[in-house]
Amino acid sequence: MTRLARLHNRAPLLAPALLLLAGCGGAAPDEKPLSKEALAAVTADAGAPKDQLARQLDDLFTAPGVGETRAVVLMADGKIAAERYGPGYGPDTRFVSWSMAKTITGVLIGMLVSDGLLALDEPAPIPQWQRPGDPRAAITLRELLQMRSGLRHTESGDPPYESSEVRMLFLDGRDDMARWAEEQPLEAEPGKMFEYSSNTSVILADIAARVLTDSRDPDTRRKAVLGYLQERLFGPLGMTSIVPEFDASGTMIGGSLMHATARDFAKFGEMLRRKGRAPGGEQIVPQRWVEAMVTPSPVRANYGFQIWLNRNLPKGEEQPLFPDRAPQSLFAMIGHMGQYVLVSPQQRVTLVRLGHSGAEERKAMLRQAADVLELYPVK
Numbered sequence: 001m002t003r004l005a006r007l008h009n010r011a012p013l014l015a016p017a018l019l020l021l022a023g024c025g026g027a028a029p030d031e032k033p034l035s036k037e038a039l040a041a042v043t044a045d046a047g048a049p050k051d052q053l054a055r056q057l058d059d060l061f062t063a064p065g066v067g068e069t070r071a072v073v074l075m076a077d078g079k080i081a082a083e084r085y086g087p088g089y090g091p092d093t094r095f096v097s098w099s100m101a102k103t104i105t106g107v108l109i110g111m112l113v114s115d116g117l118l119a120l121d122e123p124a125p126i127p128q129w130q131r132p133g134d135p136r137a138a139i140t141l142r143e144l145l146q147m148r149s150g151l152r153h154t155e156s157g158d159p160p161y162e163s164s165e166v167r168m169l170f171l172d173g174r175d176d177m178a179r180w181a182e183e184q185p186l187e188a189e190p191g192k193m194f195e196y197s198s199n200t201s202v203i204l205a206d207i208a209a210r211v212l213t214d215s216r217d218p219d220t221r222r223k224a225v226l227g228y229l230q231e232r233l234f235g236p237l238g239m240t241s242i243v244p245e246f247d248a249s250g251t252m253i254g255g256s257l258m259h260a261t262a263r264d265f266a267k268f269g270e271m272l273r274r275k276g277r278a279p280g281g282e283q284i285v286p287q288r289w290v291e292a293m294v295t296p297s298p299v300r301a302n303y304g305f306q307i308w309l310n311r312n313l314p315k316g317e318e319q320p321l322f323p324d325r326a327p328q329s330l331f332a333m334i335g336h337m338g339q340y341v342l343v344s345p346q347q348r349v350t351l352v353r354l355g356h357s358g359a360e361e362r363k364a365m366l367r368q369a370a371d372v373l374e375l376y377p378v379k
Contacts, residue, residue: 034058041084047076048375056372057082060353066365067338067357071095071262075270075350076376078279083262086355094241094259095354098335101244102201103293104233104268105254106145106306108208108225110289111232113141117211120145125207126182139190141207144200145305146297150188153181153197165198169256176249178206194300201255201306209251221250233285236278237271239264256336262352269333269341269350294331308332325370327378338362342369347376 034051038058042050053074061069061084070089074082085091097104112118120142123129129136139149153164164184167173173180181199188195205225213224226244234242241264245257271278272293276285293305302311302321310321310330321332326344333341338357343350351372357365 031055037084041072042082043080045076045079046081047079048081053082053372053375056368056375057084059368059371060365061086063364063368065361066368067355067361069353069355069357069365071352071354073262073266073352074372075266077348078270078274080266081349085262091261091263092241094243094261095265095339096335097258097260097265097333098256098337098339099198100265100333100335100339100341101253101258102198102255102306103272103333103341104244104258105201105204105208105252106293107233107272107285107289108229108254109141109145109204110285110293110305111228112208112211114286114289118207124203125210126203128182135186136190143191144204144207146194146300147196147200147303147306148191148194148297148299149197149200149203150186150190150193151181151195151197151200152184152187153195153199155196155198165256168199168202169253175247176251177202177247177253178249178251182206192299194297194303196303198255202251202253204306205252205254208254216249218246218248218250222246222252225252236282236284237264237267239267262354265333265341265354266350266352269343269352272331273343273345273348273350275345294329304331308334322366322370325367326373330373338365340366340369342373344373344376346378347373348379349373349376 034054038054041057042054046053057072060066060072068086070086072084109118113120118141121140123137124139124141124144143149155165156163168177168180181203209221209225212228213220215221239260242258242260245253247253271284272290275287276283276290278284293307294309295304296309296311297303302309302313308320308331310323310326310328312323313319320334327346329346330342330344338355340353351369353369
């Protein structure tokens with residue numbers, strides 16, 4: 001048999017090996033080359049293979065079906081590992097928090113508890129609930145923080161204008177949001193039922209204002225809360241961009257409306273990862289409070305104090321995170337239409353993703369976010 005004939009007979013055996021050799025040292029055949037923009041997003045402090053990280057982050061911006069990613073900031077071991085923005089956005093852009101604001105409100109309450117101005121397991125200090133015979137007098141601060149007050153707060157409605165959130169923010173409750181939220185009756189015994197509620201976070205913001213000032217003057221209330229946050233939280237963290245919104249009564253809209261850069265949201269997430277400490281080691285929020293925040297509620301395994309937890313849920317319940325892809329110790333600030341601050345203490349990583357994604361797009365986007373986190377080992 002000639003040499004040519006022998007090679008011809010062996011071709012089916014050689015083909016897979018040749019293909020494998022062709023793929024060595026370069027991108028897989030179905031992977032497009034990384035753009036300069038994708039590679040430039042990853043810093044020298046990435047803490048993960050640069051090309052792999054650049055590709056996974058690129059997918060957050062370019063993969064089909066993930067929606068519009070406008071900003072990503074990734075922190076690893078306290079340093080910026082990657083940072084990238086969509087067209088028209090940049091490091092100085094303020095992004096709306098939507099419900100990520102709830103976690104900041106939760107930290108505000110924690111500082112006031114630490115100062116001795118509030119008590120976690122005593123009735124919430126809402127004057128109109130203290131009237132004789134009012135069953136809402138039994139609602140504790142802990143139950144408000146864990147979204148189990150029992151108040152009739154329906155976050156989503158059909159039609160939308162029937163939802164408690166929409167009515168409070170834009171319709172009959174907009175001028176005094178806390179009063180509107182506090183006027184709602186009970187629909188369940190306090191402590192027994194989880195119901196996610198932006199109204200509840202506004203009640204918490206109202207409680208903060210009440211303990212910081214006796215005044216009902218809107219401007220005085222606004223200055224009291226903003227001054228406290230600036231001195232005790234935003235200032236020490238260097239969150240120079242953050243702008244919380246207030247309603248006409250001077251109550252901070254603590255459930256949905258704060259504006260900050262992606263870097264400042266990352267700074268806040270990093271503070272939580274460090275259990276309440278600033279980068280220089282200053283204890284801003286008590287460690288025990290952050291630990292309480294990320295402890296599951298007795299009626300909802302994946303929710304703590306105004307924050308989402310990466311825990312398994314009963315079969316059939318919608319999962320907002322990915323407990324099958326990341327440690328259970330991961331927790332998250334989550335906002336409307338795809339705002340996320342994902343904090344994984346065991347991986348020493350904080351991932352901020354801001355943008356606009358519908359319900360199905362968020363599922364795809366979260367799979368890409370999980371791909372990014374999986375590049376970092378659990379320590």
